[in-house]
Amino acid sequence: MDHYVDPDRLALDAVEGPIAAGRVRALRAYVALLRPRHWIKSVLVLVVPITAGPRAAVPHLTAIGLILLAFLSASSAVYVLNDLRDCEADRLHPVKRLRPLASGHVSVRGALAVLTALLLATVGLLIAVPPLGALVLGGYVVMNIWYTLTLKHQPLVDVSVVATGFVLRVLAGALAAGLTIQPLLLICVYCASVALSLGKRRHELADLKVTGEKHRPALSAYTVPFLDHVVVLNLVAALMCYVATMWQLKAPYGKVGAALSFPFAAFHVTRYLQMLIVERSGGDPVEDLMRDRQMRLNLGLWTAVLASTFLASSL
Incomplete structure (x- = not known):
């Protein structure tokens, strides 16, 4: 027996289909406005609690x-x-024009509503976190x-401010966990971020040579050779501070960890320079570092070595 199909239902489905698809696209646009791919940067809050004293951090998990x-918000x-x-x-901009606001997928009014909600959430979290953590977070908000x-x-001021934002994440995590602040680790994070x-x-x-357009006014004060030198300088400083930070951990595992993990840290630095200078990448450091197969494999091995080192030091 043939099933009866209501023509009105078919007409309604034909209308609701595009509407539902439009709602999904709108939701995705609002989510993209928050840049969730960059939330990984806030994981720096966990660096000190995980590496310096995971047991001591347990009572401070909340x-x-x-x-x-708070940093995500x-x-x-x-x-x-x-x-x-x-x-x-x-x-x-050839890439930034695809952002939700620039492309028109999110209205100015909608973005203002999202901004208001995020600021209210941040203020609420400021009240809830410990005073020193709130002070650091407040400084982060004002600075940004x-x-x-x-x-x-x-x-140069621009990159210094961006790097300081990463340092404040690490500092806030250490304060929240009640752990000792490690200056060399903060220097390492700062130099790597710069x-x-x-x-x-x-x-x-480098792209401006092709497009002939300047979308960031501060670029007028830079040249490619100058940036090459300064990038290398900061990466070498970050690498040295990383080794020094590892060296200070509980003996003898700190020194063993520094020796075992150094090749992975050095490879990460070298591979990044190769991507930046040879492969002309680096437009989005987070995306470039996460999608590169060699980087992901190296990061996995590096993490395994560090986990083994910290596990051994806690026994």
């Missing part, structure tokens, strides 16, 4: 979790604010608003 959520708020301010300029408004156009930020600007500057 505070650590709140600090992590604050960083997304900064991204939305940045996109609102640079919307018109982003439309002229200042960066978005003016500092991003100041050569290198990645300058690498991104090198990529943009």
